[in-house]
Amino acid sequence: MSTRARREREKQRRRDSILAAAQAVFLEEGFYRATVDSVAERAEVSKGTVYLYFDSKETLLAALLLEGLDALIEALEAAYAPAQDYAADERLRRLSAAYFQFFHDEPHYFRFLMAMDRGRFRDSVAPDMYQEVLKASLEGLSWVVKAVEQGVTSGLFVCCDVNQAAATLWATLNGVLELMAHPLRRDIVAVEPAVLYYSASETVIRGLLARS
Amino acid sequence: MSTRARREREKQRRRDSILAAAQAVFLEEGFYRATVDSVAERAEVSKGTVYLYFDSKETLLAALLLEGLDALIEALEAAYAPAQDYAADERLRRLSAAYFQFFHDEPHYFRFLMAMDRGRFRDSVAPDMYQEVLKASLEGLSWVVKAVEQGVTSGLFVCCDVNQAAATLWATLNGVLELMAHPLRRDIVAVEPAVLYYSASETVIRGLLARS
Amino acid sequence: MSTRARREREKQRRRDSILAAAQAVFLEEGFYRATVDSVAERAEVSKGTVYLYFDSKETLLAALLLEGLDALIEALEAAYAPAQDYAADERLRRLSAAYFQFFHDEPHYFRFLMAMDRGRFRDSVAPDMYQEVLKASLEGLSWVVKAVEQGVTSGLFVCCDVNQAAATLWATLNGVLELMAHPLRRDIVAVEPAVLYYSASETVIRGLLARS
Amino acid sequence: MSTRARREREKQRRRDSILAAAQAVFLEEGFYRATVDSVAERAEVSKGTVYLYFDSKETLLAALLLEGLDALIEALEAAYAPAQDYAADERLRRLSAAYFQFFHDEPHYFRFLMAMDRGRFRDSVAPDMYQEVLKASLEGLSWVVKAVEQGVTSGLFVCCDVNQAAATLWATLNGVLELMAHPLRRDIVAVEPAVLYYSASETVIRGLLARS
DNA sequence: CATGAATGAGGATTCATTCAT
DNA sequence: AATGAATGAATCCTCATTCAT
Numbered sequence A, B, C, D: 001m002s003t004r005a006r007r008e009r010e011k012q013r014r015r016d017s018i019l020a021a022a023q024a025v026f027l028e029e030g031f032y033r034a035t036v037d038s039v040a041e042r043a044e045v046s047k048g049t050v051y052l053y054f055d056s057k058e059t060l061l062a063a064l065l066l067e068g069l070d071a072l073i074e075a076l077e078a079a080y081a082p083a084q085d086y087a088a089d090e091r092l093r094r095l096s097a098a099y100f101q102f103f104h105d106e107p108h109y110f111r112f113l114m115a116m117d118r119g120r121f122r123d124s125v126a127p128d129m130y131q132e133v134l135k136a137s138l139e140g141l142s143w144v145v146k147a148v149e150q151g152v153t154s155g156l157f158v159c160c161d162v163n164q165a166a167a168t169l170w171a172t173l174n175g176v177l178e179l180m181a182h183p184l185r186r187d188i189v190a191v192e193p194a195v196l197y198y199s200a201s202e203t204v205i206r207g208l209l210a211r212s
Numbered sequence E: 001c002a003t004g005a006a007t008g009a010g011g012a013t014t015c016a017t018t019c020a021t
Numbered sequence F: 001a002a003t004g005a006a007t008g009a010a011t012c013c014t015c016a017t018t019c020a021t
Helices: A001-030 A036-043 A047-053 A057-080 A088-105 A109-114 A128-153 A163-180 A184-190 A193-208 B002-029 B036-043 B047-053 B055-078 B090-103 B109-115 B127-153 B162-181 B181-189 B193-208 C004-030 C036-043 C047-053 C057-080 C090-103 C107-115 C127-153 C163-179 C181-189 C194-206 D002-029 D036-043 D049-054 D055-079 D088-105 D107-115 D127-153 D164-179 D181-188 D193-210
Strands: none
Touching: A001 A047, A001 A057, A001 A109, A001 B162, A036 A047, A047 C047, A057 A088, A057 A109, A057 A128, A088 A128, A088 A163, A088 A193, A088 B036, A109 A163, A128 A163, A163 A184, A163 B162, A184 B162, A193 B162, A193 B193, B002 B036, B002 B047, B002 B055, B002 B109, B002 D002, B002 D055, B036 B047, B055 B090, B055 B109, B055 B127, B055 D088, B090 B109, B090 B162, B090 B193, B090 C047, B109 B162, B127 B162, B127 B193, B162 B181, B162 B193, C004 C036, C004 C057, C004 C107, C004 D036, C036 C047, C036 D088, C047 D036, C047 D127, C057 C090, C057 C107, C057 C127, C090 C107, C090 C127, C090 C163, C127 C163, C127 C181, C127 D181, C163 C181, C163 C194, C163 D164, C163 D181, C163 D193, C181 D164, C194 D088, C194 D164, C194 D193, D002 D036, D002 D049, D002 D055, D036 D049, D049 D107, D055 D088, D055 D127, D088 D107, D088 D127, D088 D164, D088 D193, D107 D164, D127 D164, D164 D181
């Protein structure tokens, strides 16, 4: 029956709207200072309803994270473009650009990702949710690993360990993003985020290239 | 009078012991979960005394930060070794190693530095304290900038913008540290922190080198 | 029409299954900690349905009680055995044994009966339901009163007031049951429940007997 | 210094006033319905202060209980009158009367004692507090046991097991108190509490007496 | 200076009950 | 009749901060 389908859709919509509200509130206030009350108010539902859809405040964060990671993974896969025929360095550039784009479009996710450290996230979220976050994170990195592997195989890159090389690029990009995420640090560096990001990415890629 | 001097010294000692207690507690519990009570207890003073020496919990964090930054700046200056005659790439390697050493020896400072983002730090700390943190951070980075400048001048490095290059290295190093700071992420990457740090640092430095 | 009859039967069955679920849940969790949600879940109906059959959580308790009391009254009547020719002391022994048996078989009812004290039971249950519980309780006691009356008439017992004597036995039995219902108190007394119950019952009956 | 002593006294007074408030509120509302807010309000302190003196709502109950038990034990000891020369049956009568008197003077304690069953009391109170309650309860009963022992030794009573006999009397008295504690049940029995209590007590004592 | 008792504004979470479908 | 989503008041407890001594 269509009634049931509509119900389901309504439910999903409600869930999404709560998630969106949580995102906004967490972003504005920070996770700790944010209150479930504000989330409920923002979503225009009662506090009880929030708990109807999510077990706890931390679960809300986890769901937000997962959603973001899924989108990111998709973006990275599209950037890698398995079906296309790209050179390894080109792939890294594309992945790097896609990562930047993602955080440019949805700057909050970066914060949420970083917020995982704190608050005994691991203890307060259902274990399977934690595992999912872990799995998703790994999956994101795996595209970078693949590209580096291709480069090593083709002789374009020279490096001792593929994981290490991929992690270096990843760490660099994250480092730039974090550096630029904070107004204080952005002021210190006094360089345009996009420019620094691009230059850092290029620097690492150049570092990987085999010298002719 | 020596009475006065002793008084002063006593006061300083008290302040330091509170700071040390705060450091331990913030590290163990995280800033938000930590309570002023625990800090007071750890420092073996009353809660009121903590407020006698520090305006607020956040001020405590700022003081901790500043202390750490001072130590870091000293370490970086020593690594740069203005009086010595080092090549630019060597200087970068030394700075990079010193940075790693610092966070290896005092892993909490990294956390505190990162914690500055959150919690409306800016709003809840006296403006001059905030300025001081900013100044200190800049000072740290300036040693890296200096080394890059030397490299460009000597023709060892080739890069369009000195600040950019320095920030790239800085961002990379921070990125690795952050990546490795979180157990979850450390698991994902599956590389030894020290190894990744060294390799990332080398990769960036190589990326800066002028091709022969 | 038979359709109507079936409907009626269905309804009764539903009601019974909710009641059974409530009994189980109240027993396991205690009345206050139990949630209507768990009752509904256990009964495999929706929460709304529970409220369709019962006005409130407290009404559920009252219905449970009434059900239990009805069963108890039947058991007591059977023990008294009006059609048989028993001596008064024998009747008291039989009633006492039946009471014990009842709470042995259905230990929860004792708890429910005791729970009536608390929670403004009187205020939150429909007055007629309260009256019914009262009536049922009286009816149970009346069998004891009858037996004592018989004993006094036959000269076996000597006592000033029949109600008093019956209430004494009743109070004693309840006292033992309550004493033994709580693990803490059971530990304190360090006597087997059945043994204490029997001995207490005998002691009171002996106390009623006219000295020869 | 007297300052310190006064402080200590003030603290004790505060603690007592909170305890008294809790007693009143728990009595009026029942433990579950009572809120810590009301206790605080009644004691004319802030909610935080209540938690300064007591760890939790349940701890408040335990403290109340313990206080009551201590008073009861004292009353029982006085009734037993170790220094005096009483016959065993007289001692039981005195103990029984003291018990009644106690609950007549402080009717709430009976309720609190009974409330221990519920609410996972054991789990939510510090283990040592639980042990104390247990110990105190045992101590109360021990006076009855002593009196029965004396009776058996002197040949006044005849019974197989001293503990059993003591528990029977205890159970009976508790049973009467409980029976009379509840308005509903009091109505059913239709006998004056004091009268029933006395008669029940006499009945059990008579049941213990060796027949001449 | 130092203390530590007192405060009270929140905060996360629960759950009986209602009501539109 | 049955559902189950939505509600929101109510609850226990925490903790940064103040202030009288």
